[in-house]
Amino acid sequence: MNYNWNWRIFWEPSPDAVGTYMDTLLSGLYWTLATALTAWIMALILGAIIGTVRTLPNKWLVRFANGYVELFRNIPLLVQMFLWYFVMPELMPTAIGDWLKAVQNAPFITAVLCLGFFTSSRVAVQVSTGINALPRGQKMAGTALGLTQMQTYRYVLLPMAFRIIIPPLTSEFLNIIKNSAVALTIGLMELTARARSMQEFSFQVFEAFTAATLIYVLVNVVVVNLMRLIEKKVAVPGFITGGGK
Numbered sequence: 001m002n003y004n005w006n007w008r009i010f011w012e013p014s015p016d017a018v019g020t021y022m023d024t025l026l027s028g029l030y031w032t033l034a035t036a037l038t039a040w041i042m043a044l045i046l047g048a049i050i051g052t053v054r055t056l057p058n059k060w061l062v063r064f065a066n067g068y069v070e071l072f073r074n075i076p077l078l079v080q081m082f083l084w085y086f087v088m089p090e091l092m093p094t095a096i097g098d099w100l101k102a103v104q105n106a107p108f109i110t111a112v113l114c115l116g117f118f119t120s121s122r123v124a125v126q127v128s129t130g131i132n133a134l135p136r137g138q139k140m141a142g143t144a145l146g147l148t149q150m151q152t153y154r155y156v157l158l159p160m161a162f163r164i165i166i167p168p169l170t171s172e173f174l175n176i177i178k179n180s181a182v183a184l185t186i187g188l189m190e191l192t193a194r195a196r197s198m199q200e201f202s203f204q205v206f207e208a209f210t211a212a213t214l215i216y217v218l219v220n221v222v223v224v225n226l227m228r229l230i231e232k233k234v235a236v237p238g239f240i241t242g243g244g245k
Contacts, residue, residue: 009204010211021198025211028194033219035111035190036177042116043123043176044169050120051127052153065124072121077182080118085110085186111183111190119176126168130161163234170227174220191215 010022018024053065072080085107089097103109134157142152162169184193195212199205 003206005206006202006204007207009198009202009207012202014198015201016197021202021208024194024198025191025208025215028189028191028212029215029219031108031188032177032180032190032192035108035115035180035183035188039112039115039119039180040173040176042112043119043172046116046120047123048127048158050124052131052158054124054128055131056149069121069124072117073125077114077118077179078185081111081114081182081186084114107183107186107188110186111180111188115176115179115183118179119172122172122175123169126165126172127158127161130165131157133164134160160236163231163236166227166231166234170224173223173227177219177223178216 010025011020013019014021014024016024018027050065050068053061054069056062075083089100091097092100100106131153138156138160139152142156147155180190181192183190184196189197191212195208198208202208
């Protein structure tokens with residue numbers, strides 16, 4: 001293969017006025033982390049609420065929550081990104097649509113909303129599964145202590161359910177970081193988009209995407225170890241899920 005390798009390219013000036021090519025990649029990393037973390041907070045809050053509603057005795061609330069999950073989980077992320085960014089402003093009244101198009105950092109806001117709703121549907125499934133995996137006696141114990149339904153969920157069921165689902169939540173956290181790369185399709189200059197711009201400016205395609213790959217791997221390794229530490233810190237010694245028995 002006749003390819004001119006140049007690993008010093010990262011310290012050469014970048015035409016995008018960010019600085020060096022390394023600065024370009026670090027700028028992309030900043031937007032990747034900002035997008036993923038903001039969307040993750042949104043997904044965790046919404047997912048906890050929807051997941052809890054899926055386990056309530058009210059069938060209409062359960063149907064609503066299940067509909068929410070199926071809607072956002074079954075539409076491909078890329079399609080949702082296009083719908084939020086290109087279609088939604090056109091469906092609004094003209095004044096609101098024009099305002100949405102002119103919002104500063106619109107790609108970032110759109111990416112956060114899209115990733116937040118998409119991931120929240122997946123988190124909701126994890127939360128409801130965690131609640132249903134708890135022994136039935138825990139809910140009965142809360143009732144016997146005179147706790148309301150909301151108090152039982154808040155103080156008894158959800159704290160234990162979240163301890164159970166930390167491993168799948170870790171996978172969802174990793175997914176949201178990787179899925180943030182889809183936002184390049186609506187103009188967000190996150191890590192993958194910056195790697196593409198570096199490749200287009202310098203024609204050093206292997207160096208650009210090798211660096212991006214290593215950065216993604218490093219970030220994910222940090223996340224995995226952090227979540228593993230949290231899992232150990234919040235673990236309840238001797239607790240074993242009862243599978244609803």
